[in-house]
Amino acid sequence: MAEKKINPTLKMILEFGPVVLFFVGYLKLKDEIFLIGGEEYNGFIVITAAFIPLMVASTLALWKLTGHLSRMQFATLVLVVLFGGMSVWFNDDRFIKMKPTMLYLLFGGLLGIGLLRGQSWLKVVMEEVMPLEQEGWMILTRRLCAFFFALAVANELIWRFQSEEAWVYFKTFGLPIAMFGFFMFQGPLFQKYGPDEDEENTGPAE
Structure with a gap:
């Protein structure tokens, strides 16, 4: 729906x-x-x-x-x-602090399973809002998979070795900013593998 x-x-x-x-x-x-x-x-x-x-x-x-x-x-x-x-x-409080770790491991793991099968499961859920060529989807999926695992490691390091307040700031601001920054830095990939506007706007040859 x-x-x-x-x-x-x-x-x-x-x-x-x-x-x-x-x-x-x-x-x-x-x-x-x-x-x-x-x-x-x-x-x-x-x-x-x-x-x-x-x-x-x-x-x-x-x-x-x-x-x-x-x-x-x-x-x-x-x-x-x-x-x-x-x-x-x-x-x-350790359980709720582990929640981001579990979330990012879950999604990183799912993307990784898809990659091992030669597929981009990211494409399945995001193709309608972000069209890319197949090669672009595979590159983006590999990058996002690695990024999710990096966030899981970062969360573990911060809640285990930093203060509780530092973790709250990280969870509230650090993770969203990191996610926003990740997609902002994918601009060259979107330009290279996104739909060709010239081809889309070119009408049938006469």
Whole structure:
């Protein structure tokens, strides 16, 4: 089913609003300790507990309004519920911090399996919005596969060896900026392997 068009501002709020609210909530509550059911929870765990239903609600709203969820959106929601839920249940923030690692390993692994089969599975999900020649798709898939694995390693290094606050900043700003930068640097590839505008605009010979 084709994706329904909605207000771009509303779509951006639904996609990024939960992450922004998580970041703001963390800054306000990071030094707080809450006694719930006789057990102490730090601010990070409390914000994670609030983030899970917020993420579920925003994703369901996006699905209802557009009639569509990308595979990455669906996988992100599942991992947020799974790893965020374990962080809250076990009162252990390590689980939610591992979520980006698992997400990027999942997508990097899937792209890698496709490459081993001589296929670009990235083309399957993105061909309609980003037409490329087959060779361009294979190059982009190899690059994105390696990039996903690099992000997984970066996330592991930061949450394990840096402060909690450093990881929150990395998760909120570093990962989106890195992803944006990756595609910006693919400009030469899109120009080389994208559709030839001259050929598209040339009418039939008379």
